[in-house]
Amino acid sequence: MDGNGRWAKQRYLPRLAGHRQGLESLSECVKNCLLRGVRVLTVFAFSSENWSRPPEEVSGLMDLVVNALMREAAALKEQGVRMFFIGDRAALSHQVTSVIAQAEVMTAANQRLIFNVCLNYGGRWDITQAASRLASSNMAITPESLDGAMAMAHVPDPDLFIRTGGEQRLSNFLLWQAAYSELYFSNKLWPEFDAAELDAAIAAYSGRERRFGKISEQIKPVQPPSTSSTLQKAPPYAS
Ligand code: FPP
Numbered sequence: 001m002d003g004n005g006r007w008a009k010q011r012y013l014p015r016l017a018g019h020r021q022g023l024e025s026l027s028e029c030v031k032n033c034l035l036r037g038v039r040v041l042t043v044f045a046f047s048s049e050n051w052s053r054p055p056e057e058v059s060g061l062m063d064l065v066v067n068a069l070m071r072e073a074a075a076l077k078e079q080g081v082r083m084f085f086i087g088d089r090a091a092l093s094h095q096v097t098s099v100i101a102q103a104e105v106m107t108a109a110n111q112r113l114i115f116n117v118c119l120n121y122g123g124r125w126d127i128t129q130a131a132s133r134l135a136s137s138n139m140a141i142t143p144e145s146l147d148g149a150m151a152m153a154h155v156p157d158p159d160l161f162i163r164t165g166g167e168q169r170l171s172n173f174l175l176w177q178a179a180y181s182e183l184y185f186s187n188k189l190w191p192e193f194d195a196a197e198l199d200a201a202i203a204a205y206s207g208r209e210r211r212f213g214k215i216s217e218q219i220k221p222v223q224p225p226s227t228s229s230t231l232q233k234a235p236p237y238a239s
Pocket residue numbers: 001002003004005006007019022023026044045046047050061064065066068069117165
């Protein structure tokens with residue numbers, strides 16, 4: 001959800017005003033995902049590296065999360081949204097951890113949309129914590145065991161990875177899980193990411209061919225040879 005700060009700067013507003021507008025945009029995005037039948041939405045709300053921002057921005061962001069959850073958790077529950085908070089909770093305040101735990105419990109019976117909020121999250125943190133957990137239980141580290149120990153093990157890998165704000169990098173988000181995700185970079189700042197932008201991202205995704213290391217012909221159904229021309233040979237890959 002990149003671009004909140006720039007959105008505010010363009011309007012001569014404090015950065016926190018950009019984050020507040022970003023929260024509005026996120027609320028719309030959840031509704032738009034529900035309308036489109038998206039099953040899992042994962043957002044990067046605060047990275048392991050965001051602690052190095054000015055202290056008033058960090059505390060403002062934490063307050064925004066707490067207030068948003070106190071205001072919106074009941075409505076999310078009614079909409080069938082199940083919330084998960086992904087990240088290292090050790091550094092979060094008691095107020096934040098208790099509000100996020102409450103939101104998880106409150107929405108635990110829902111299934112319509114899984115909404116993962118990454119808070120004090122980093123892809124490198126996730127890989128490290130998964131490997132340490134396996135090592136401390138004397139379990140072999142394999143792609144499968146690591147996958148199961150990751151903080152995102154409750155959902156499949158993301159199909160579509162969207163970054164707003166014009167930057168073209170992953171910035172330590174879902175490093176393990178995005179191995180085969182389709183990447184989409186939007187020039188819109190996050191507060192401007194609306195239904196039309198979401199649809200543009202989904203349309204771009206729909207046009208991609210996902211080969212997962214295979215070749216095109218292994219993915220597409222092979223067309224039967226035409227019966228109207230006796231000269232036409234079956235393609236070599238048809239069997
Ligand atoms: C990145 O933009 C955005 C963030 C670090 C914060 C995003 C958080 C929210 C939208 C609120 C989330 C709230 C809940 C309840 C999930 P930036 O500040 O890096 O933008 P810039 O690159 O333009 O400076």
